[in-house]
Amino acid sequence: MSTDIQTIKKIAHLARLEFNEEKAQEMLQDLNKILNWMDQLRELDTENVEPLIHMSEEVNVLREDVAVNTVSHEEALLNAPKKDSDYFRVPKVLE
Template identity: 55%
Template sequence: MKIDELALKKIAHLARLEVKPEEAGVLLQSMDTVLTWMDQLNEINTDGVEPLTHMMDEVNNWREDISANNLTRGEALSNAPSQDGTYIKVPKVIE
């Protein structure tokens, strides 16, 4: 498939791109290269090949979501910049 300048202008309009006249030649050549490559892909026999939904068969290994209290109150308060012995004190953010 060959793209001419009229087709390039239409594609640029649909894509909301501004193509300067000095860029048109390079862009036409680049698009022609891509379309030639796509034509080569169309020549490949894909009968019996299942379409892919993902490129890899990897599966996430999620950990089980279990609630656990791993930090004692004393340990938490020892790292707090401000505390009153029972709670961590934070600056007021709501008036």
């Protein structure tokens, strides 16, 4: 399977791409290489091959997600550079 320069120009137009004639020829060669590779893949017998679902057989073991307060309000305020009773003081960002 191969394509021509008109097809490249049409694809470029649809993709909103612009390139000169030299780049169009390079794109044509690259696209033809990809299409030839796809033709080679079609020749393979994949009748008894299961579809690939995951890239590896490894299984992630994750812990249960439990919400826990690890730092109390008072402990968090101890590390604040500026504080006002129960709140953090930060510089103004809006006038």
